[in-house]
Structure formats: C-alpha cells, structure tokens
Amino acid sequence: MEKINQIEIKNSKGIGKDIYELIQDLYPICRSITGNGVRETLNKIKQHIPLNISEVPTGTKVFDWEVPKEWNINDAYIKNSKGEKIVDFKKSNLHVLNYSIPIHKKISLTELKKHIFTLPEHPDWIPYRTSYYEENWGFCITHNQFQNLRDEQYEVCIESSLIQGSLTYGEIFLKGKIKDEVLLSCYVCHPSMCNDNLSGVSLLTYLAREINKVNHNLSYRFLFIPETIGAITWLSKNEKKINNIKHGLVATCVGDSSGKMTYKKTRNGNNIIDKIVTNVLTESKEPFEIVDFFPTGSDERQFCSPGFNLPIGSLMRTIYDKFEEYHTSADNLNYVNSKSLENSFEKYLKIIKQLEEIKVEEKESNQKNVKNKIIIKSDEEIFYNNLNPKCEPQLGRRGLYNMVGGQKNSIQNMLPIFWVLNLSDGTNSISDIVKKSNLEIQDIKNAINILIKKNLLKMDTK
Ligand code: ZN
Numbered sequence: 078m079e080k081i082n083q084i085e086i087k088n089s090k091g092i093g094k095d096i097y098e099l100i101q102d103l104y105p106i107c108r109s110i111t112g113n114g115v116r117e118t119l120n121k122i123k124q125h126i127p128l129n130i131s132e133v134p135t136g137t138k139v140f141d142w143e144v145p146k147e148w149n150i151n152d153a154y155i156k157n158s159k160g161e162k163i164v165d166f167k168k169s170n171l172h173v174l175n176y177s178i179p180i181h182k183k184i185s186l187t188e189l190k191k192h193i194f195t196l197p198e199h200p201d202w203i204p205y206r207t208s209y210y211e212e213n214w215g216f217c218i219t220h221n222q223f224q225n226l227r228d229e230q231y232e233v234c235i236e237s238s239l240i241q242g243s244l245t246y247g248e249i250f251l252k253g254k255i256k257d258e259v260l261l262s263c264y265v266c267h268p269s270m271c272n273d274n275l276s277g278v279s280l281l282t283y284l285a286r287e288i289n290k291v292n293h294n295l296s297y298r299f300l301f302i303p304e305t306i307g308a309i310t311w312l313s314k315n316e317k318k319i320n321n322i323k324h325g326l327v328a329t330c331v332g333d334s335s336g337k338m339t340y341k342k343t344r345n346g347n348n349i350i351d352k353i354v355t356n357v358l359t360e361s362k363e364p365f366e367i368v369d370f371f372p373t374g375s376d377e378r379q380f381c382s383p384g385f386n387l388p389i390g391s392l393m394r395t396i397y398d399k400f401e402e403y404h405t406s407a408d409n410l411n412y413v414n415s416k417s418l419e420n421s422f423e424k425y426l427k428i429i430k431q432l433e434e435i436k437v438e439e440k441e442s443n444q445k446n447v448k449n450k451i452i453i454k455s456d457e458e459i460f461y462n463n464l465n466p467k468c469e470p471q472l473g474r475r476g477l478y479n480m481v482g483g484q485k486n487s488i489q490n491m492l493p494i495f496w497v498l499n500l501s502d503g504t505n506s507i508s509d510i511v512k513k514s515n516l517e518i519q520d521i522k523n524a525i526n527i528l529i530k531k532n533l534l535k536m537d538t539k
Pocket residue numbers: 267273397404
C-alpha cells in the first residue's frame with residue numbers, strides 16, 4: 078500500500094470534475110436537518126466510500142437540545158383562482174420554507190403575504206429560509222413572482238409530514254497507526270444549493286476515498302451531519318472519543334470561482350492545524366485570507382464551544398455570508414466549478430500530508446501552551462462562566478433567537494450573545510470579550526445581563 082505523502086491523483090479528467098459530478102448528482106435532492114433527503118444523500122455518498130449511517134430517534138436529549146421531529150415533503154404549490162400553479166416545489170425545492178408543517182387551504186392575498194419570503198434586492202432569486210424549531214409554514218419566491226400576485230383567492234398546499242422519526246448522519250473512521258485523530262466535517266442539510274454546502278460534502282467524499290486507499294499515521298474521522306443539531310448530536314453521543322481529536326477542519330464553500338482561499342482559525346488560534354493551513358496557503362503563492370475565530374458560522378460553533386474547545390478551523394474559498402448568492406437559488410451548479418473544487422481539494426490534501434509529518438514532541442508542547450495563551454491581562458477583571466459550555470444552548474426555546482433561519486442579517490443582532498457564550502470560560506474578562514469580538518462594550522454588557530437572566534451565565538467568583 079502506498080503512503081499518504083505519495084498520493085497523487087491519477088485521474089485523467091481531474092478530480093475537480095469528479096467532485097463537480099457528485100455535486101450535480103446530489104443537487105436535486107430536497108434535504109433538511111432530518112428526513113429522506115439526508116438518507117438519499119448519504120446513500121449516494123456510500124457508493125463512493127464505506128460510510129456508516131446512524132439514526133438517532135426524535136426526542137433524544139442531546140445536551141441542551143432534543144432531536145427534533147423528522148420532516149419529509151412530497152409536494153407543494155400555490156394556485157391562483159384560475160387553478161394555475163404559480164409556485165411549484167417541483168421546479169425548485171427552495172420554494173418551501175424548510176420544515177413547513179402540512180397545509181392545504183384557500184386563503185386571501187393578505188393572509189398569503191404573511192407566509193411569503195422574497196429577496197427584493199435580487200428579484201430573480203429564490204431565498205432559502207428555514208423554520209426548524211417553530212412550527213410554521215411558508216413559501217420562498219422570487220420578488221418578481223411576488224409582484225405579480227393579485228388580490229384574489231389562492232390555494233396553498235404543502236404536502237409534508239412532521240413525525241416521530243429520527244435524525245440521520247453519516248460517519249467514516251479511517252484508523253491510522255496512532256490514535257490521534259483528524260476530524261473533517263461537513264453538513265448535509267441544505268436543499269438545492271451548491272457552494273453552501275454540496276461543495277464541502279463532495280470534496281470530503283473524495284478526500285476520504287483517497288485517504289482510504291493509502292497507509293497513514295493519523296486516524297481520520299469524516300462526518301456528514303446536519304448542521305448545528307447534527308454536530309450537537311454527534312458530540313453528545315461521542316463525548317468519550319473527542320480526546321483523540323487533535324486537528325480538524327469544517328469544509329464548506331469550497332467551489333466558487335474566487336481565486337482566494339479563506340481560513341477561519343480555531344478558537345485558540347495557535348493550534349498545529351492553524352500553523353499548517355497557514356503554511357500550505359503561503360506556499361501556494363496564491364492569494365488567501367486568514368480570519369480569527371468568531372462564534373457564528375458553521376459547526377465549528379459547536380466543536381469550539383468552551384466545553385470542548387477542539388482544535389478545529391474551517392477552510393473555505395469565499396466565506397459564507399460574503400457572497401451575494403449565499404442562501405439563494407443563485408448558489409447553483411453555475412456558481413461552482415471543477416477548477417476551483419480541484420484547487421480546494423489540493424489544499425486539503427497538502428494539509429493532510431503536512432499533518433502526517435508532525436513530530437510528537439511538537440504536538441505535546443503545543444497542547445501545553447493552549448491554556449496559557451488565551452489568558453490576556455485586562456482592565457476589567459470580571460470573568461463569567463457559560464453554564465452550558467458544551468455546544469450552544471438552544472436560544473430559540475428561550476425566546477433569544479429570530480425564529481426564521483437562513484437570513485443573512487439576523488445573525489448580526491445575535492453576535493454579542495454568541496461571543497459572550499463562546500468566550501465565557503472563566504479566562505476571558507469583559508474587556509477581553511470586547512477586544513476579541515470588536516463589539517461595543519455596552520452590547521457585550523447587555524448580552525451578559527440577558528444571559529444571566531436566562532440562567533445561561535454566571536459570574537466567576539474564583
Ligand atoms: Zn448555510
């Protein structure tokens with residue numbers, strides 16, 4: 078068997094094309110955080126790598142959360158008074174507010190408008206919106222479609238089901254010579270969108286396939302999970318294993334044509350993975366950007382919650398939220414391309430090759446430094462502890478979260494709360510939090526007060 082540093086992709090058409098073709102194959106499926114769309118997706122991935130698929134029943138307690146009811150959908154449409162279908166789920170699965178409860182009735186335009194989401198700034202695009210934790214129904218349509226609505230009766234139909242079922246995730250563990258693990262994670266919950274995040278799913282499938290063919294020192298664990306609730310579920314069921322995780326990356330947004338890669342550092346910012354990714358990007362002589370950890374984004378939010386603080390960063394091209402097409406129908410098969418996918422794949426592979434070459438001493442000394450480096454002297458020596466340090470607490474249940482998910486700006490208002498929760502591990506004072514978050518001290522203090530009231534935070538009295 079070959080060694081990992083001998084991996085050379087022997088593929089005449091280029092691995093970027095393979096990665097793109099898998100995206101094409103997965104694109105039409107209507108995925109969500111649970112349901113048959115996730116199963117179908119994982120089964121397709123299983124044709125490439127020996128994936129283990131787990132089902133976790135609805136109602137299972139996972140830290141502060143519960144596995145939700147399982148959602149499935151067959152069809153949905155809006156018909157005008159002439160009986161013409163003016164919005165059709167079969168044309169785009171983004172047309173339905175993801176996790177909509179079933180509905181079939183005739184309603185007025187005024188009533189319909191309360192359940193419609195559009196993007197006025199891009200009148201041809203359909204927005205992607207979710208309502209996982211509040212039972213609601215809705216349609217996402219182009220703003221042009223919206224402007225054509227007349228004052229008449231509409232028939233709305235969403236043929237969905239929300240039942241006691243399970244949450245599905247996929248995992249593949251590739252045992253190396255040593256127990257130390259690299260965790261590579263992506264999410265499989267977005268319906269028809271490509272950069273966010275079929276690009277990450279497909280890239281990791283091919284990376285797992287290549288590593289599976291060769292000898293390696295480190296062990297590798299690949300997760301294909303629904304975002305947030307899947308990471309929380311996995312961490313909750315695998316708490317004993319996480320001590321082995323020494324390095325990791327969340328793979329997302331790796332297929333757009335931007336010539337620039339973006340690396341979001343781990344929470345501590347000084348782990349081996351941070352150094353190696355920086356090396357690989359520097360050596361590439363291509364443009365790149367490195368950003369410090371921030372407590373919003375993808376599943377690094379859970380992996381890097383203060384109770385775990387895992388050395389996991391995220392390597393992307395254009396960061397989610399920074400491209401206009403993000404969470405819309407314009408993040409489609411034209412938005413990603415095989416050349417960029419191949420370029421991202423090469424970076425991931427180089428990172429793996431460099432990780433394989435680390436010497437044990439370096440690893441150990443790095444571990445010891447971790448705790449010390451985060452302590453920064455500050456003027457305001459008041460420290461807090463997050464009372465729910467493992468993963469994020471479920472903010473929606475406590476009335477602290479905008480209930481319709483997927484919107485770009487809603488997360489902005491939540492930033493002080495996310496920063497306070499993530500940094501309140503007894504080592505960051507108020508002024509540390511202000512410095513690291515770049516937010517106003519008053520906003521941080523307000524967030525602290527809210528979190529104390531909700532019993533999620535306590536002053537550190539040590
Ligand atoms: Zn997303």
